[in-house]
Amino acid sequence: MTVGTYTPKPGAAPLPRMIAAQAALETRMLLRNGEQLLLTVVIPTLLLVLFSAVDIVDTGKGKAVDFLAPGVLALAVMSTAFTGQAIATGFERRYGVLKRLASSPLPRWGLMAAKTVSVLVTEVLQVALLTVIAFALGWSPHGNPAAVLLLLLLGTAAFSGLGLLMAGTLRAEATLAAANLVFLLLLVGGGVIVPLEKFGATGQHVLGLLPISALSDGLRDVLQHGSGTPWADLGILAVWAVAALAAAGRFFRWE
């Protein structure tokens, strides 16, 4: 290298370029990670195909796929916004990635914005894939797409808040274990593939307040039953979103 190569010429890149670059990198890291793909793509796809084809769980009247598709879409949102994001961010914190980026020109809120973009891009890919598969299985959705979009966005906000709260407060290994455990518990007890009625009146009432139940129930109301805007479920998701994001903002530690 010649003299003057390193002569200082500092400057931050334009903010949109920084956020776009960060979001692209985060998305690439996610798509390259086998465990993440298992969680976000393979498991939801398998559940949708398996339970639609084989009559294991009593999904009530109508085609199984009409019951399952909304639940699996809810699961896809949870797997990316909550489980995947919590685990990835937990290890980024552990390995000093968050710390190193915190001294780069990218502001901290810019990093969080990039993470959100990355989650949304992944969700778009998941929803596209699952929708195609569901149609192939004979799915006939109804309802207002705007209500569906609103549910997915509020669900993403709630799960992102919970995932970041976990990643920013627990050790990485604890986050890995807890995020997977929660994923499993909510998969079973959150109305994804097992109707909440199976848990009795009290159980149904309590479990119905979980964000996964609100999301799967809301999506099912719209997509399966063609209802209007499911305000109660949106309300539950909004409360979770506000509480979790506020807690994450308050307690998140960068290193």
Add this chain to the structure above:
Amino acid sequence: MGSQSVVQVRALVKRYGAKTAVDGLDLVAEAGVTAVLGPNGAGKTTTVETCEGYRKPDSGTVRVLGLDPVRDSAALRPRIGVMLQSGGVYSGARADEMLRHVAKLHAHPLDVDALVERLGLGSCGRTSYRRLSGGQQQRLALAMAVVGRPELVFLDEPTAGLDPQARHATWDLVRDLRADGVSVILTTHHMDEAEQLADDVAIIDGGRVIAHGSPEQLCKGGAENTLRFTGRPGLDVGSLLKALPADCTAAELTPGSYRVVGKVDPQLLATVTSWCAQHGVMPDRISVERHTLEDVFLELTGKELRS
């Protein structure tokens, strides 16, 4: 303090719970290369991380390029480059991918390919960060610190765990940075590294700066240098002393074995040998011991190893 100061730390105190990591530390670093030297646990990393904006001082003030690292973080971050002691890279990212990413966060980055070549990172190929060798990981972290063309670079133990070749490659890069007008603050517990690279050395122990100056100044001031010779027993030490500069001492340690302590330079050696010639003394085994930074360091921080 000159307007050239890149870092000004005044009476910095930083505690972690009951432990005081930095205890009233003062440090002014001018443009150039400043080495922060100290045993493990001396407070080096805490001091540097406070300058980088990671830690808020419990008391005292820190200014980096004239800015408050916490309050003026947004203005400061593009102007500094940071190499953490370890980590800082996505475990699934490739070396060139991560470096290219950090370059994208800056307005006028270095040529990434040239930097990859320069630091021998080209051989990393498609290997993900977690599978790189320790030396490759260190060099990537170094590259990430300089790729944004900063005015000031913080390197926290940049050569820890490197083999000699990689260590010299790092030293060469630091020298090139300095030559091109980039200031460098580096922490190390390798005395030779400080001696080789630094314009200025601050020795830290117990959370305070216990010595500060150029390597030459520290070697002169911290520990006396010694000249020894042997001759016949019972020479007139008083006469020798009169011939020597005022700040020297001379003594016959054991019969026939003499020691002169003071500023050892060619002039002193000439003075001693000509005194011997005048007195018909053949000085056998004449030797000089000039203290290295390592002697100074051990003298100041105590000889026992701390970890």
